[in-house]
Amino acid sequence: MTEWPTFVEVVDVTPRDGLQDETGELTTEEKIQLIRDLRAAGVRRIEATSFVSPKWIPQLRDAEQVLAGLAECDNLIALVPNVRGFERALATVARELTFVVSASPRHQMDNLHMSLDASLANFQAIVQATEAGTVRLRGAISCAFGSPFHEEMIRPDEVAAIAKSLVHHGAAEVSLADTVGLGKPDFVRRVITAVQDAVPSTPLALHLHDRYGLALGNVVAALFCGVTTIESALGGLGGCPYAPDAPGNLNTEDLVRWFHLMGIETGIDLEMLGSVRKRLLGQLAQAETRQGELRT
Amino acid sequence: MTEWPTFVEVVDVTPRDGLQDETGELTTEEKIQLIRDLRAAGVRRIEATSFVSPKWIPQLRDAEQVLAGLAECDNLIALVPNVRGFERALATVARELTFVVSASPRHQMDNLHMSLDASLANFQAIVQATEAGTVRLRGAISCAFGSPFHEEMIRPDEVAAIAKSLVHHGAAEVSLADTVGLGKPDFVRRVITAVQDAVPSTPLALHLHDRYGLALGNVVAALFCGVTTIESALGGLGGCPYAPDAPGNLNTEDLVRWFHLMGIETGIDLEMLGSVRKRLLGQLAQAETRQGELRT
Numbered sequence: 001m002t003e004w005p006t007f008v009e010v011v012d013v014t015p016r017d018g019l020q021d022e023t024g025e026l027t028t029e030e031k032i033q034l035i036r037d038l039r040a041a042g043v044r045r046i047e048a049t050s051f052v053s054p055k056w057i058p059q060l061r062d063a064e065q066v067l068a069g070l071a072e073c074d075n076l077i078a079l080v081p082n083v084r085g086f087e088r089a090l091a092t093v094a095r096e097l098t099f100v101v102s103a104s105p106r107h108q109m110d111n112l113h114m115s116l117d118a119s120l121a122n123f124q125a126i127v128q129a130t131e132a133g134t135v136r137l138r139g140a141i142s143c144a145f146g147s148p149f150h151e152e153m154i155r156p157d158e159v160a161a162i163a164k165s166l167v168h169h170g171a172a173e174v175s176l177a178d179t180v181g182l183g184k185p186d187f188v189r190r191v192i193t194a195v196q197d198a199v200p201s202t203p204l205a206l207h208l209h210d211r212y213g214l215a216l217g218n219v220v221a222a223l224f225c226g227v228t229t230i231e232s233a234l235g236g237l238g239g240c241p242y243a244p245d246a247p248g249n250l251n252t253e254d255l256v257r258w259f260h261l262m263g264i265e266t267g268i269d270l271e272m273l274g275s276v277r278k279r280l281l282g283q284l285a286q287a288e289t290r291q292g293e294l295r296t
Numbered sequence: 297m298t299e300w301p302t303f304v305e306v307v308d309v310t311p312r313d314g315l316q317d318e319t320g321e322l323t324t325e326e327k328i329q330l331i332r333d334l335r336a337a338g339v340r341r342i343e344a345t346s347f348v349s350p351k352w353i354p355q356l357r358d359a360e361q362v363l364a365g366l367a368e369c370d371n372l373i374a375l376v377p378n379v380r381g382f383e384r385a386l387a388t389v390a391r392e393l394t395f396v397v398s399a400s401p402r403h404q405m406d407n408l409h410m411s412l413d414a415s416l417a418n419f420q421a422i423v424q425a426t427e428a429g430t431v432r433l434r435g436a437i438s439c440a441f442g443s444p445f446h447e448e449m450i451r452p453d454e455v456a457a458i459a460k461s462l463v464h465h466g467a468a469e470v471s472l473a474d475t476v477g478l479g480k481p482d483f484v485r486r487v488i489t490a491v492q493d494a495v496p497s498t499p500l501a502l503h504l505h506d507r508y509g510l511a512l513g514n515v516v517a518a519l520f521c522g523v524t525t526i527e528s529a530l531g532g533l534g535g536c537p538y539a540p541d542a543p544g545n546l547n548t549e550d551l552v553r554w555f556h557l558m559g560i561e562t563g564i565d566l567e568m569l570g571s572v573r574k575r576l577l578g579q580l581a582q583a584e585t586r587q588g589e590l591r592t
Contacts, residue, residue, distance in 0.1 A: 004482035186300035217516040
């Protein structure tokens with residue numbers, strides 16, 4: 001059992017995961033302001049957008065424009081699902097790119113429209129096309145703690161094998177995602193331990209969704225394993241449109257409050273975070289009304 | 297790290313801890329019914345009452361009468377703070393007696409009106425007066441994870457030393473209580489580990505109060521340490537009148553729901569438990585009104 005941390009890095013994914021499943025769409029300016037506000041509240045790494053096809057996730061169709069408005073930001077992450085997304089992302093200020101695959105074969109096909117092997121080949125091509133020192137590549141594994149499809153069983157050794165491939169190809173960090181909030185503390189520990197054994201010198205992150213408040217238990221399991229980077233979203237927004245019954249992300253405010261109560265620093269101002277959440281939820285409600293009016 | 301359990305024993309302490317700090321007082325018949333209902337819902341061990349002086353906790357003044365109405369129950373625990381309480385308890389159906397001391401010197405004096413050494417001498421006298429095979433003696437350590445008094449610091453080695461004394465004198469089980477809900481997962485793990493090192497063959501229980509939802513984190517820490525007996529109360533009632541700012545107990549329904557979600561069995565019917573809680577809260581509200589009328 002590793003030492004309990006004194007500092008944990010909270011990666012806020014609101015602008016990407018938090019917005020991708022909302023019926024209300026923020027304006028580009030609102031998205032830019034959201035990211036600036038998160039930075040001002042002390043969030044050191046922010047997943048700002050996804051370079052996914054607007055055909056699949058129209059909410060993030062303005063990825064380039066959002067990043068163009070944030071030239072001063074050096075802490076932005078963008079998600080890329082394939083080579084095409086990578087090429088779009090390279091032209092922006094995003095300095096970290098999350099390449100995503102899935103531990104669930106069916107979610108892999110539904111969400112990424114190609115097999116795991118094809119995804120890994122994409123990732124290899126991306127690594128080869130990356131000039132050294134320009135961007136940091138992260139490998140994310142969706143459904144690492146449970147599949148939304150009942151017939152599928154996720155196995156720690158298979159998640160570890162995927163992590164090993166990602167790191168072998170060039171991932172500098174691996175993010176393990178509980179895409180559908182099915183993680184249980186002991187299974188989280190087993191998966192993390194298997195991945196740590198497979199890629200011992202690669203830093204890990206945990207991307208959490210929260211079902212019935214169990215995510216805190218998974219956070220505790222991860223901290224006991226020495227994982228000190230956790231991804232969450234304001235207001236518990238978020239969810240993958242291609243993962244049935246996915247609950248929202250773990251709420252960033254809950255997470256930060258827990259850390260502070262546990263004597264773990266985050267560098268984040270909880271009160272400012274509350275104001276950001278409040279404004280965001282107001283804007284989303286307005287956006288929903290606006291779009292409702294457009295449709296009628 | 298021990299194996300994750302497949303079964304956890306939930307000890308419900310509602311009739312004792314849950315009622316001792318309420319302004320509304322249930323009737324003796326309501327208390328008896330509450331305990332029968334908890335049994336019917338599948339709770340295998342229930343802390344039924346406390347043989348404390350009615351001068352300090354009038355809500356439990358009918359301890360003898362409550363137990364007299366439960367002759368058929370073989371799973372009842374009663375709390376005893378001293379030799380006098382033990383003598384009262386011996387004459388009842390309670391087959392397990394929890395003798396309580398505190399890891400906080402000030403809480404020890406405020407709650408038990410004697411020093412730790414005097415308490416341990418009381419416990420020794422109790423053990424000597426106990427006929428073999430009649431009752432099982434449990435040792436409980438209040439404030440094991442934090443003191444309500446800012447000037448006091450709880451140390452794992454000191455809690456372990458108290459546990460060792462209790463077991464040395466004859467405790468068959470040690471219950472570690474987070475009386476004021478100050479436990480944090482890593483400290484819980486450190487205290488439990490220290491106690492396990494001191495009394496390796498004694499089963500441990502964890503008595504939890506919940507501040508801001510952190511208790512789940514403490515449960516997870518305890519499970520990772522191999523502790524599989526957790527104490528909680530319906531509706532999150534409870535709190536020690538002699539521990540300033542003590543939050544309610546961990547809610548038994550939350551706890552059972554979490555266990556079931558984590559694939560851990562409890563033998564408890566969650567739906568029945570919900571009905572018991574609903575009726576109890578209704579009765580407490582009525583009792584409060586009744587007593588308000590008596591006072592005016």
